[in-house]
Amino acid sequence: MRVLVVHNRYRSVNPSGENRVVDLEVEELRRAGHDVATYVRDSDELETMGTAEKLRSVVAPVRSPRAVHDVARLLATHRSQVLHLHNPYPLVSLSVVDTARAHGVPVVQTVHNHRHTCMKGTYLRDGHECRDCLVSGTPLPGVRHRCYRDSLPQSVVMATALVTHRRTLDRIDRFIALTPEIRESLLQRGTDPARIVVKPNAVPDPGSPAPLGRSVTYIGRVSREKGVLALLDAWTRLPAQRGRQLRIAGAGPESDEIARRAVDRDDVEVLGLLDPDGVRRVLEDSALVVVPSLWAEALPLVVLEAMAAGRPLLVTDQGGLPAVVGSETGLVVPASVDGIEGGLATLLSDRALLEQRGSAARAAYEQRYSPSVVTRELVAVYESVVAGSAGAAA
Template identity: 40%
Template sequence: MHVLVVHNRYSSAQPSGENKVVDQEVALLRAAGHRVGLFERRSDDIAARSLLGKAAVPLLVPWNPAVRSALAARLRADRPDVVHVHNVFPLLSPAVLAACADVGVPVVATLHNYGQVCPPGTLQRDGRPCTECVGGTPLPAVRHGCYRGSRAATVPLAAGLLVNRRRWWSGVQRFFCISAAQRDVLVGAGMPADRLAVKHNFVPDTHARRDGDGEHLLYLGRLAEAKGVRLLMAAWDALAADGGVGVPLVVAGAGPLEGEVTAWAAGRDDVRYVGLYDTDRCRRAVARSVAVVAPSTWLEAFGLVVVEAMAAGVPVVAAGHGAFVELVEDGVSGLLHRPGGSASLASCLRRITADRVRNREMGRAARRRYEQGFCPAVGLERLVEGYRAAIAARSGGGDVPPPAGDGSGPRRDTRAGGDGGSR
């Protein structure tokens, strides 16, 4: 199969789960013998633009006509069987869908966040879940300045969502939702249910497994309010005041709260802030963990770090909402805390470190869950199934509605939402 992957790469200065997923899927397809091309733009390139060029970027968010022309020319030259669209913000825009329609190439799109129904893609405002724009217009997001706290910055995203909503819904033959929780939200917002398939992200099996009981608790990810960083700090301070849990907390990542985290960790023996780790150091840190902590306050559409922990045989403490409730079986492969509750998070951190035998059992269960639902073989199968369905739908060969779940485990009521990435 010949696949062209379309993706706007996020800034390299901060960790991006979406960039990682794209790279892993491309490598997986190529290793399986498929021909994969890339049509990319990079957010890093914005810095090299002139002042006028930088000022023009918001105008390209709803529609970039140059991209339509460039991609159409690429499609006519390469003639791929299918185009796989990932992120189009801010330099690609939904003009990529028009290019595919111009040439008659079927389209698959992975929905890494909630950008189809929420301009910033997070379903969160002021640190709390928000669905005000879901199923309606994005005007509330503009009024509240939901993207980066700025009305002006939110306008291009809201305009793109409003103008291009029908283009997305009609121009994509198969959407990949990265969790059943995310699919439930999007179907409820009116997206075409028969084109929304659940395809969890996979994680390569690096054979970096935990050996022993682990040395630390680990937070690995973006240092942002939505990821629950402040919640984790509050819970950890409460634990420290009560004598601690016997192992340190390692915080790895970068983001807007980096200064706050650095100051909080300074001079403490029970906390180590280690900055931004590369891929190898991330894997080693996960494999040395008693547990990985994912306390997000926003409704994660997936949770890549959760599955990376499972692959290493490490249990997880995660917020009990969004996709986490379908990734983590509470009390079996990890623990779920009350979303936004620092006392509940502190209690789970104490429990996960207190019983080493139980912790090892959870780690083994987590590894089994990974092998059943998130390994490369499963990921490849679902990718190719989605491509074939899109090709059949575009050629008039019919379309089979996707199952409500992903087949890797029991369904639960997950209407509260889901991690992939936020803008």
């Protein structure tokens, strides 16, 4: 299969799980023998652009002549059978969908977030859930609240892109939703259910799990909506956990607050931002991984990484988390300090339960989230749209 993968990488100052997913998919497709070409732009380019180029980039979310030209050239030279689009913003735009269609090439898009119905992509505003644009059917609330990069001009441009490309979305042959929750979001915007498949991401296999450690671990952005402050509040309510620590890995706007509150506590360790090897080591030392999100998160990679490492999970009932983590592989609790506290108390009081659910998490990873399994599902999506395109042409 000849596949052209198109992606706009996120800024390097904001480590992106989506970038890692795209890299792994390309690697695994090539390992499976497929011919993969890539067209990748990088939001870091904005920092080095000259004045004229930066001015042109302002309207790139609506239409990027450079991306259209480059993708057309690649489609012709590579003779791609399918174009797989990931993030198109801000330097690629959805205009490449029509470029592919003009070349008779079907389009698949992985929907990693809620950008089609929320310019911020998160259904989150000022720390609270917001679905005003989805409910109203217009991005105007996002403009009013300056939701895209906290900028009125950039929010206007993104709103223009969303309105301009409403019909373009109808010309995408297949949407890959990471979770049933994202599928539901697409259905609410009017997407034909026959054009949506649910396929999760994968993470590399770290090998056979080590025995459970002792620590309780949070890995992710250190921000209020991620629930890390709620987790710390819940932890401090628990009776003293002999020999256990809450370990917090990551960086973000609440890093200073977390450090301040942890400074006099021997049972809390703040690790900062970790590289992949550091994440692996922390997971090995963990008895439990907590994802305490207070918003409709899609599918954080740390969930899959914990499962791959054979670690049980405590997650909140937000976004796509309940569809991935259930009573067999961990515990789902209400998104509140009380809910998180109760979940911690239940799981940490029973070592055998932790081990049982950790083993089940590893089994679920092998059956559903390993690279080989997910790559087969992805290729099946490609084959379906290519066959449909050939049938339509005939």
